[in-house]
Amino acid sequence: MPFEQVNSKVVRAHVSQATPVLSRRGAMLGYDGRVVFRPVHGQGQGVGGMMGRAFAGESNPMMAAEGQGSVLYGYRGLHVVVIDLKGETLTCEADRLLAHDASLTTSVEMIAQGGIRQAVRGAVTGQGLFTTKVNGMGSVAVLAHGGAFAIPVNGQPVGVDPQAYVGHTGNLNVDLQAKVGWRDAVGRGSGEAMQLIVTGQGTVYVQASEEKF
Amino acid sequence: MMEQTYNPMTLPSNDNVNAYSFSVDLNGQWFITKGAMIAYYGNITFQAVTAFASAQAWVAAKFSSPVYIHDWVVAEGQGKLILGDRGFDINSYTLEDGNLTIKANNLLAFDSNLELKQSIVPGFVTLIGSGIFLASSNGPVIFVEPPFRADPEALLGWADVPSPSVHHDAEWMTRSIMASVQGAFGRASGEEKQYDFTGQGTILLQSSEAVRRDNALMRLVESQTDLLAPHQAGQLGQRLVARAQQANQ
Numbered sequence: 001m002p003f004e005q006v007n008s009k010v011v012r013a014h015v016s017q018a019t020p021v022l023s024r025r026g027a028m029l030g031y032d033g034r035v036v037f038r039p040v041h042g043q044g045q046g047v048g049g050m051m052g053r054a055f056a057g058e059s060n061p062m063m064a065a066e067g068q069g070s071v072l073y074g075y076r077g078l079h080v081v082v083i084d085l086k087g088e089t090l091t092c093e094a095d096r097l098l099a100h101d102a103s104l105t106t107s108v109e110m111i112a113q114g115g116i117r118q119a120v121r122g123a124v125t126g127q128g129l130f131t132t133k134v135n136g137m138g139s140v141a142v143l144a145h146g147g148a149f150a151i152p153v154n155g156q157p158v159g160v161d162p163q164a165y166v167g168h169t170g171n172l173n174v175d176l177q178a179k180v181g182w183r184d185a186v187g188r189g190s191g192e193a194m195q196l197i198v199t200g201q202g203t204v205y206v207q208a209s210e211e212k213f
Numbered sequence: 214m215m216e217q218t219y220n221p222m223t224l225p226s227n228d229n230v231n232a233y234s235f236s237v238d239l240n241g242q243w244f245i246t247k248g249a250m251i252a253y254y255g256n257i258t259f260q261a262v263t264a265f266a267s268a269q270a271w272v273a274a275k276f277s278s279p280v281y282i283h284d285w286v287v288a289e290g291q292g293k294l295i296l297g298d299r300g301f302d303i304n305s306y307t308l309e310d311g312n313l314t315i316k317a318n319n320l321l322a323f324d325s326n327l328e329l330k331q332s333i334v335p336g337f338v339t340l341i342g343s344g345i346f347l348a349s350s351n352g353p354v355i356f357v358e359p360p361f362r363a364d365p366e367a368l369l370g371w372a373d374v375p376s377p378s379v380h381h382d383a384e385w386m387t388r389s390i391m392a393s394v395q396g397a398f399g400r401a402s403g404e405e406k407q408y409d410f411t412g413q414g415t416i417l418l419q420s421s422e423a424v425r426r427d428n429a430l431m432r433l434v435e436s437q438t439d440l441l442a443p444h445q446a447g448q449l450g451q452r453l454v455a456r457a458q459q460a461n462q
Contacts, residue, residue, distance in 0.1 A: 006355055007352055007353045007355070007420075008352060008353075009351065009352035009353075009420035010352060010355060010418075010420050026364075026366075026421075028364050028367075029355075029363065029364050029367035029418055029419075029420065029421060030357065030361055030362060030363035030364055030367060030368075030407075030416075030418055031361070031362055032357070032360060032361045032362070036382060037382055072355065072367075072418065074352070074367065074419075074420030074421060075420070075421065076420075076421055077351035077352060077419075077420045077421065078420075
């Protein structure tokens with residue numbers, strides 16, 4: 001059952017025996033029904049997966065909600081955007097995952113696989129060299145500072161501020177572009193010298209703030 | 214849409230100006246938290262509750278919470294008083310011979326017909342009587358009905374329900390080795406502690422807030438250490454020093 005948006009900062013997830021929900025630890029606001037919470041480490045990828053995650057800095061402590069009832073999730077007053085996945089893949093930082101259906105699979109990927117340019121992108125956006133991919137059928141709740149909105153990408157390239165980038169779905173190529181001119185060199189730049197250029201087919205999610213959390 | 218420009222006549226009377234600010238039609242006294250006043254029209258004076266209480270005995274009777282008294286001001290006079298808090302959503306609540314308990318940090322102002330008392334639950338205060346009060350919340354307030362269990366951080370308050378009891382998630386404690394080890398040291402680590410509500414009434418929730426330092430909370434905890442015997446207080450002091458040193462590392 002998809003997550004229900006209660007308001008801009010809170011989502012409600014219906015938990016049943018067949019559909020447990022994974023969430024960030026400490027993100028539960030309240031619940032009714034017979035729901036139990038259990039801490040989980042790395043989603044069933046064994047010790048190797050766990051170590052990999054810890055090494056990658058993409059290891060957020062998670063917990064599982066199981067049983068029967070409905071649970072409210074929110075985190076520190078950040079805005080929440082719900083993305084329903086129907087087989088496609090969502091790429092975002094592990095930090096930003098508030099909650100998702102346990103039926104979805106998550107994996108950590110090295111963005112440096114895309115070559116040195118991608119590694120530079122990670123360094124500039126503050127994402128580091130690793131990112132998290134979520135895929136399958138189900139709902140994901142993603143955190144954003146100042147509200148997030150979706151920009152469809154259909155062939156035409158879309159430029160995004162690296163700090164405002166939240167994540168993306170679909171078959172997209174995200175590339176860092178530096179437009180450094182002489183003005184930047186003398187400190188009179190627009191402050192927008194670094195941009196992520198998104199191309200392909202899909203949706204990119206952008207937050208209305210340049211603040212990291 | 215054009216933003217409206219207000220003058221003293223067109224400012225709302227005891228209503229929200231927008232989601233983040235509220236205009237009080239002041240004619241008499243209101244209690245407000247320090248720093249909540251954004252602007253005012255008219256002839257209004259602001260005086261610390263502590264100073265006011267010595268001059269007018271009724272204040273002490275209405276504000277029976279020595280722990281919080283330092284953070285409050287009495288606004289007195291006639292005019293329009295605009296209040297806000299950190300850009301949080303501001304809501305007004307009207308009580309009619311009722312009672313509502315709310316997180317002290319989120320209570321912004323109340324009219325002097327209401328009476329404030331400290332709740333049994335640390336960090337919360339109870340308003341009793343008939344009148345209006347204002348509270349801030351991070352995002353809109355969510356109203357739920359018992360039976361319900363709430364995360365202490367997300368809990369904003371409750372009305373007409375008995376005070377909550379603390380529910381410890383046994384599953385959490387047994388499954389998480391770290392949690393149970395920390396539990397043995399009396400440290401909370403996650404989601405194992407919840408406030409359990411039963412009975413009839415309404416529970417108020419917000420998206421858990423970016424925690425503001427609550428100075429009153431320290432005074433509150435300190436006042437409770439009176440319950441300890443002197444040697445116990447010494448032990449507690451040693452543990453707190455150890456914890457502070459650990460946090461600094």
